[in-house]
Amino acid sequence: MEWIRLIIGGAFLLIGLIIFVVEIYGVFHMKYVLNRMQAAALGDTLGLSSSLIGLMIYSGLNMTTLKIALIVVFLWFSSPVASHLLARLEVTTNEDIDTHAKRYDI
Numbered sequence: 341m342e343w344i345r346l347i348i349g350g351a352f353l354l355i356g357l358i359i360f361v362v363e364i365y366g367v368f369h370m371k372y373v374l375n376r377m378q379a380a381a382l383g384d385t386l387g388l389s390s391s392l393i394g395l396m397i398y399s400g401l402n403m404t405t406l407k408i409a410l411i412v413v414f415l416w417f418s419s420p421v422a423s424h425l426l427a428r429l430e431v432t433t434n435e436d437i438d439t440h441a442k443r444y445d446i
Contacts, residue, residue, distance in 0.1 A: 345397055352394030359387035374427055381423035388415055 363383025370376050392412050396405045431437055 345400070349394045349397035352390050352397060356387045356389075356391030356394060359383055359390060363387060373430055377423055377427055377430075381419060385416065385419045388412075388419075 360383060363379055366379030366383065367376050370379060389412055392408050392415075396408045396412075399405050399408065
């Protein structure tokens with residue numbers, strides 16, 4: 341049973357690491373700030389969730405698992421809201437948003 345938990349937990353941690361690498365590539369590859377924010381927001385939410393689920397599997401069923409699950413739920417709610425607020429700030433303060441929207445088909 342320990343080996344199964346080790347393999348499944350390691351797989352989730354590896355998936356989280358791969359998602360973080362793809363996120364970093366997306367953030368540095370895209371040119372417009374809203375596209376970068378989307379890559380960062382999606383990568384953070386999915387990568388952190390995968391990594392924390394892997395840690396939950398490693399930990400087993402105890403109080404630490406409950407705490408990590410609450411952190412995952414908090415991140416699922418807070419990360420998209422924060423990204424939306426930052427994107428909304430960019431849209432309201434950027435006077436050239438129409439030129440960027442036409443160029444990137446937003």
